[in-house]
Amino acid sequence: xxWDIDMDGTGTNFISTVPTQFSTETAWRDHWMQAIYFLPxxxxxxxxxxxxxxxxxxxxxxxxxxxxxxxxxxxCSCQLHCALxxxxxxxxxxxxxxxxxxxxxxxxxxxxxxxxxxxGSLISLYASQSAAKVYAYESSDASARMIESYVSLxxxxxxxxxxxxxxxxxxxxxxxxLSEPFFSTAILPWHGFLRFHALIKELQNExxxxxxxxxxxxxxxxxxxxxxxxxxxxxxxxxxxxxGFDLSDFDVLCQKARTIADPIVEQHSLFEYPSISTGLQQxxxxxxxxxxxxxxxxxxIPENSQTNALVFWTETEFNGEMDFATISNGLxxxxxxxxxxxxxxxxxxxVYFLPFETIExxxxxxxxxxxxxxxxxxxxxxx
Ligand SMILES: [Zn+2]
Numbered sequence: 001x002x003w004d005i006d007m008d009g010t011g012t013n014f015i016s017t018v019p020t021q022f023s024t025e026t027a028w029r030d031h032w033m034q035a036i037y038f039l040p041x042x043x044x045x046x047x048x049x050x051x052x053x054x055x056x057x058x059x060x061x062x063x064x065x066x067x068x069x070x071x072x073x074x075x076c077s078c079q080l081h082c083a084l085x086x087x088x089x090x091x092x093x094x095x096x097x098x099x100x101x102x103x104x105x106x107x108x109x110x111x112x113x114x115x116x117x118x119x120g121s122l123i124s125l126y127a128s129q130s131a132a133k134v135y136a137y138e139s140s141d142a143s144a145r146m147i148e149s150y151v152s153l154x155x156x157x158x159x160x161x162x163x164x165x166x167x168x169x170x171x172x173x174x175x176x177x178l179s180e181p182f183f184s185t186a187i188l189p190w191h192g193f194l195r196f197h198a199l200i201k202e203l204q205n206e207x208x209x210x211x212x213x214x215x216x217x218x219x220x221x222x223x224x225x226x227x228x229x230x231x232x233x234x235x236x237x238x239x240x241x242x243x244g245f246d247l248s249d250f251d252v253l254c255q256k257a258r259t260i261a262d263p264i265v266e267q268h269s270l271f272e273y274p275s276i277s278t279g280l281q282q283x284x285x286x287x288x289x290x291x292x293x294x295x296x297x298x299x300x301i302p303e304n305s306q307t308n309a310l311v312f313w314t315e316t317e318f319n320g321e322m323d324f325a326t327i328s329n330g331l332x333x334x335x336x337x338x339x340x341x342x343x344x345x346x347x348x349x350x351v352y353f354l355p356f357e358t359i360e361x362x363x364x365x366x367x368x369x370x371x372x373x374x375x376x377x378x379x380x381x382x383x
Contacts, residue, residue, distance in 0.1 A: 001034060001035045001036075001037065002016070002017040002018050002019065002032075002034045002035075003016075003017055004016035004017065004018065017029055017032040017034060019034050028231045028234075030231055030232065030235075030272075030273065031235070037062070037063070037064050039064065039065070039066060040065060040071070040072065040074045041066075043066050051066060052066065052067055052068050053065075053066060054066075054067055054068060054069060054070050054071070056070045056072065056073065058073075061073070078145075078146075078149075079141075079142050079145065080142055080145075080146050082142070083120070083140060083142030083143065083184065084120050084142070084184055085184075087269065087345065087346050087347070087348075088120050088184055088346070090345055090346040091120075091182070091344075091346025091347065092120070092121075092122060092346075094344075094345075094346050095122065095180075096122070098327075100325060101318075101325045101327060102126050104318060104320060104323060104324070104325040105123065105126045105127055105178070106126065106127075106129050106130040107130070107320060107323070108178075108216065108318070108320045109127040109129075109130050109131040109134075109176070109178070110130045110131070111130070111131070111132050112131050112132060112176045113131070113132055113133050113135075113172055113174060113175045113176065114127045114131045114133070114134045114135070114175070114176050114177075114178055115134075115135045115137060115168070115175045115176070115177045115178070115203075116134060116135070116136050116137065116177075116178050116179060117137050117177060117178075117179040117181060117196055117199050118179050118180050118181055118182050118183055118192075118196075119138055119139055119140045119142075119143035119182075119183055119184050119185070120143055120146075120182060120183070120184035121143075121179070121180050121182045122147075122150070123178060123179065123180055124136035124147055124159055125147070125150055125151075125154075125156070125159070127178060128156050128158050128159045131158065132158065133158050133160070133172075134158055134159045134160070135160050135162050135167075135168055135172075135175070136159055136160070136161045136162065137162050137163070137165070137199075138161055138162075138163060139163065139183075140184070140185075141163075143184070144161050144163055147159070147161050148161050165202070165203055165206045165207060166206075168207070168211070172211065173210070173211065173212060174211070174212040174213075174214075175211060175212070175213055175214070176213075176214040176215075176216065177200060177203070177213055177214070177215050177216065178216050179192075179196045179216075179217070180192065180316075180327065181193055181195065181196035181217070181316070183195050187267050187348070188263075188265065188267050188312075188348070188350045188375075188376075189222075189267075189312060189313045189314045189329045189330060189347060189348070189349055189350055190220070190222055190287065190312075190314050190350075190376055191375070192314075192329075193217075193220045193287050193314060193316065194287070194374055194375065194376075195374075196289070197287070197289055198374065200213070200215055200289060215289050216318060216319075217289070217316045217317055217318050217319075218288065218289050218290070218317075218319070219286055219287060219288045219289065219316075219317060220286070220287050220314045220315060220316040220317065221283050221285075221286055221287075221314065221315045221316075221317070222283070222284050222285040222286070222287065222312060222313075222314055222369070222376070223281050223282065223283055223284065223312065223313055223314070223315060223330065223331070224281065224282050224283075224284045224298070224300065224310050224311065224312050224367065225277055225279070225280075225281045225282075225310070225311045225330075225331065225335065225341060226277070226278045226279040226300055226302040226307045226309075226310055226311075226365070227275040227276065227277055227278055227307065227308070227309050227310070227311055227341065228275060228276050228278050228304065228306045228307055228308055228309075229273060229274070229275040229308055229309055230273070230274040230275060231273065231274070232268065232273040232275070232309070232351075233308040233309055233353055233354075233359070235353075236258065236353035236356070237353075237356045237359075238251035238254070238255060238356055239251055264352060264378050264379075264380070265312060265350040265351065265352050265378050266350070266351050266352075266353075267348040267349070267350060267351070268348060268349060268351050269343075269345070269347075269348050269349075270311065270330075270341075270343040270348075270349045270351070271342075271343045271344070271345040274340065275309075275340065275341060276304075276338055276339060276340055276341075277335045277336070277337055277338065277339055277340075277341050278302045278303060278304035278306060278307040278337065278338075279300060279301070279302040279303050279304070279307070279337060280303075280337065281331065281334075281335070282298060282300060283298075284296065284298040284312070284367055284369060285369050285371075285376070287314075287371065292371050293371045295368065295369065295370040295371070296368075296369055297366060297367065297368045298366070298367045298369075299364060299365070299366055299367075300364070300365040300366075300367065301363070301364055301365075302362060302363075302365070303337050304337065304338070305360055305361065305362065305363065306359075306360055307354065307359075307362050307365075308353065308354055308359045309351050309352060309353050309354060310351070310352045310354075310365065310367070310380075311330065311341075311343075311349050311350065311351055312330075312349065312350035312351075312352070313328065313329050313330020313331065313344075313347070313349045313350065314328075314329055314330070315327070315328045315329075315330075316328075328344065329344055329346075329347035329349070330343060330344060330347070330349050331343065331344075332344055352378065352380060354382055355382060358382040362382050362383070363383060364382075364383045365380065365381070365382050365383070366380065366381040366382075366383070367379075367380055368380075368381075
């Protein structure tokens with residue numbers, strides 16, 4: 001669904017938020033999102049077949065059903081749809097289709113006592129298929145209920161959902177901690193790993209020497225790709241003079257507010273925004289579970305001077321005795337210079353927009369990254 005407005009009532013001057021797929025006359029309006037309503041029941045329609053759609057509303061929401069009579073509204077009774085986003089559901093399904101990773105989990109967990117961390121993650125259920133016992137530590141009530149429902153529906157007997165480390169049975173002397181690591185509250189791509197890191201520390205503080213702990217994954221790589229966004233860069237750029245209107249005072253205000261309020265690296269679901277790569281991907285930092293990463297400086301030399309942003313994401317390594325698996329929350333396949341990168345739709349990536357005055361001039365970008373308690377601190381120098 002989208003809207004259009006007849007600006008002067010003459011039927012000639014419209015502002016429309018029609019998606020680009022449905023019209024050739026669309027202006028770039030990424031900041032106006034369209035809405036998608038999932039019908040309660042899917043229906044089969046043939047080309048040119050007419051169908052009736054009934055729309056109902058209250059003060060806050062709209063709902064629809066196929067047919068002449070009102071129905072509904074349908075609302076979430078499992079609470080999962082309140083706790084998780086559509087992107088999270090995409091990610092859950094995508095992980096289920098990643099057979100290589102699921103098989104790796106099952107090989108790795110064989111006959112072990114496993115403790116899983118994460119919320120909005122099914123890793124505890126995959127582990128249960130070969131592990132001796134699985135403790136699923138679910139910090140949020142919604143994800144605890146989700147895992148419990150799956151466990152009872154599938155009659156799984158070796159999974160225990162816990163919301164406190166005190167619930168780890170006294171019998172447990174040795175445990176292998178496993179995580180994607182994914183937490184639905186994570187905002188930037190590296191937050192999942194840092195949260196995992198913090199939970200491991202919490203576990204060790206609480207259990208002390210009573211518990212022997214093996215941890216998987218042990219490290220993750222932070223990667224960076226210089227890109228040229230077709231439109232997304234405009235959200236950080238000054239407006240200037242448009243159709244004779246000088247908006248430079250407004251720009252000064254906005255740019256000042258951006259430096260105060262916005263993080264230097266922002267999160268965006270990049271699969272929605274077209275771009276091309278302007279250089280090769282580079283590793284900029286390695287995060288370890290055992291120690292704090294050493295601060296690192298990386299120099300990016302883009303091949304294409306039209307670079308307007310840098311994209312950051314993480315790749316997590318899972319090493320078994322014989323085999324390994326890698327999970328990316330950014331690029332899904334290698335991307336050559338000048339090609340369109342394929343970003344994971346189930347995760348948000350981190351974006352640094354080059355200062356406007358350096359766009360189309362940047363020859364060298366220096367990145368300095370330092371690991372803080374619960375986040376990474378970025379500094380940039382564009383030359
Ligand atoms: Zn629901």
